[in-house]
Amino acid sequence: MNHSYHLADRLSNLKPSPTLKLASRAREMKANGIDVRDFTGGEPDFDTPEPIKDAAIAALKSGFTKYTAVGGIPELKSAIIEKFERDQGIVYKPSEIVVSSGAKHSLFQIFQALVNPGDHVLLPTPAWVSYPDQILLNGGVVIGVPCLPSDGFRLRPQALLEAITPRSRVLVLNSPNNPSGAIIPKEDLLRIAEIVKKHNLIVISDEIYEKIVFDGQETSSIASLVPEIRDRTVIVNGVSKTYAMTGWRIGYAAGPAPIIEAVETIQSQTASNPTSIAQKAAVVAIRSGEIYFKPMLAEYTRRRAMLLESLNAIDGIRMSPPDGAFYAFPDVSGLLGKRFGDMEIRTVTDLSEFFLAEARVALVPGSAFGSDHHMRMSFATSPENLEEGVRRLKEACALLT
Numbered sequence: 001m002n003h004s005y006h007l008a009d010r011l012s013n014l015k016p017s018p019t020l021k022l023a024s025r026a027r028e029m030k031a032n033g034i035d036v037r038d039f040t041g042g043e044p045d046f047d048t049p050e051p052i053k054d055a056a057i058a059a060l061k062s063g064f065t066k067y068t069a070v071g072g073i074p075e076l077k078s079a080i081i082e083k084f085e086r087d088q089g090i091v092y093k094p095s096e097i098v099v100s101s102g103a104k105h106s107l108f109q110i111f112q113a114l115v116n117p118g119d120h121v122l123l124p125t126p127a128w129v130s131y132p133d134q135i136l137l138n139g140g141v142v143i144g145v146p147c148l149p150s151d152g153f154r155l156r157p158q159a160l161l162e163a164i165t166p167r168s169r170v171l172v173l174n175s176p177n178n179p180s181g182a183i184i185p186k187e188d189l190l191r192i193a194e195i196v197k198k199h200n201l202i203v204i205s206d207e208i209y210e211k212i213v214f215d216g217q218e219t220s221s222i223a224s225l226v227p228e229i230r231d232r233t234v235i236v237n238g239v240s241k242t243y244a245m246t247g248w249r250i251g252y253a254a255g256p257a258p259i260i261e262a263v264e265t266i267q268s269q270t271a272s273n274p275t276s277i278a279q280k281a282a283v284v285a286i287r288s289g290e291i292y293f294k295p296m297l298a299e300y301t302r303r304r305a306m307l308l309e310s311l312n313a314i315d316g317i318r319m320s321p322p323d324g325a326f327y328a329f330p331d332v333s334g335l336l337g338k339r340f341g342d343m344e345i346r347t348v349t350d351l352s353e354f355f356l357a358e359a360r361v362a363l364v365p366g367s368a369f370g371s372d373h374h375m376r377m378s379f380a381t382s383p384e385n386l387e388e389g390v391r392r393l394k395e396a397c398a399l400l401t
């Protein structure tokens, strides 16, 4: 690095999102004419439903192209408030809602508002790649709370209790979880709520995969289960995953007014407001409930079943059925320690390199999420792509000795 640029110290521990980095390598290979099958993506392959697009077009044509209220247009806040009441039975006021440029942006600003340098943030692991870096960027210290494969990666209250330190301020929950798909059962959430109260924690509950659940399972928000916890929780959600709207950049947070107000102040000095016409589109998306979403869920369900069968037919790979989200997170430890010619596959990173080079298949090594025995394969992609991807993986695995 050229030190004459004087980059700030806070960058020293920061790394680019490993999933986005792998995706860009896959894109580069594709640009060079190599037929790569990319399963790194955390975004739906479906197009945004037409009526949602139409709302943005109408907003654009009518000249709705100026700054809006910092925390979101009243119409969108109303739609969000209706959604919380309808789906989760939680009642919020407009002063308890803030709309941002994606849930990732919401999360960053919440960490900004809550974390002092040196504060400990409890992060159940495996965890989505952006949490640790967002926490670090805000001076926080990540305290991993191990979630074990033998528990289906569900956060156990006892594990949380054992991880708590005197400096613990914030607990991050992500159920259904990216990458494992795990849903925290209601009875565990109730016990977690007791721990949160006792240790005076604030919960950030990332519920972006709230609706992507399988086998009729239910998700509950900790904020809806225990009334006192509602005022210790900031729920984060957005339209990206449920409505196939990743590029629109609309996410939102709901929680106690003082925290939401702090987030809004930060946003007023950094982003001003989320995109005007995307907010209009989000109103239609959120008000649609599950009309557009239902067929997408049916499709995810079929793909999940297909992967369960085909991945488990590969020697060395063991996939458990995810409760929710759209990722397979198979255990690949049966392949570690094997050799490809002179090369020894020692780690999941080695394995991901091997798959990219030999199978032309891009998967994210579990180490990116804090798990050294798993790989993440997104099934938010076409069945044809999944079939071909699995076929190549099987062929490549057969080359290992």
Ligand SMILES: *Cc1c(COP(=O)(O)O)cnc(C)c1O
Pocket (backbone or CB within 6 Å): 042, 101, 102, 103, 104, 105, 128, 174, 178, 206, 208, 237, 238, 239, 240, 241, 246, 250, 251
């Ligand atoms: C995709 C994802 C997000 C970010 O969603 P955006 O609204 O597109 O920023 C947040 N949390 C998790 C766990 C995700 O997988």
